[in-house]
Amino acid sequence: MERAATDRSPAGARLTRAMASRFVPVLGHSAEIIPFPAERAPTQGEMKKIDDIDVKILEILSEDARASISEIGRRIHKSRTAVEARIARMEQAHIIRGYRVILGEQGPRVGPANEAFLIIRHSGGSDCHIIWNEIKEYPNVVECHSLFGPLDLIVKMRYAQFEELMAMKEHLNGISEVREVTICPVLKTWS
Known part of the structure; x- marks a missing residue:
């Protein structure tokens, strides 16, 4: 140069x-x-x-x-x-600032050990994306599915303490587009 x-x-x-x-x-x-x-x-x-x-x-x-x-x-x-x-x-010189591990599907679960599904019914229309935008930044939210039928959304969440699950329910109930939230903690998983 x-x-x-x-x-x-x-x-x-x-x-x-x-x-x-x-x-x-x-x-x-x-x-x-x-x-x-x-x-x-x-x-x-x-x-x-x-x-x-x-x-x-x-x-x-x-x-x-x-x-x-x-x-x-x-x-x-x-x-x-x-x-x-x-x-x-x-x-x-901070040109290299760190190294990452990206776990695949078969990798061990890292983070909170408990899982739950939150079943959400919204107030009508196509409000699923609005609700998703409100919760997608939460690190414990694993995935969210919009459904056809009597249920509108199912959110899979990981948590360490039951209080975290209840806090998420309260947050969801505070969103004007949410009509009802039901929490379903996972008891056992087969694969």
Whole structure:
């Protein structure tokens, strides 16, 4: 990136190569150079630049966050120590902010152990989406089904304490489109 000799800073001043050495490329679809403030240079732990090797490491970790450092090293033709140092720098610079586990259907249940179904009848019309919008952000709501017939919605919910279930019932009863809520805690499940 030898653009530094012709780029201009936000203040419009011409950038020299010495100034460019204090810039940090930002990872994105196209690299953009963001200058550090003139009064300080990057401190230890801040990355001076992200190169093609860092991008390859990020691509591998994006595909498989469990890839071992040795495996990454083999794939990019770098030593384990070099890969480990690059990952540590990217973590310190908050380019890598964490790793996630996404459980499949057969994974163990994590979180509240109890389940219940909430059967909801609404006041009429097509109010199901309004009710769904009111509850979809609750982390214990697992799924919601709009039904044809005498019942309008069934919500599957997980809870740790019975009080959480009652609080959700109260919340649902406070929605003007809800006419009736029946809670049905699950006693036993067969699969």
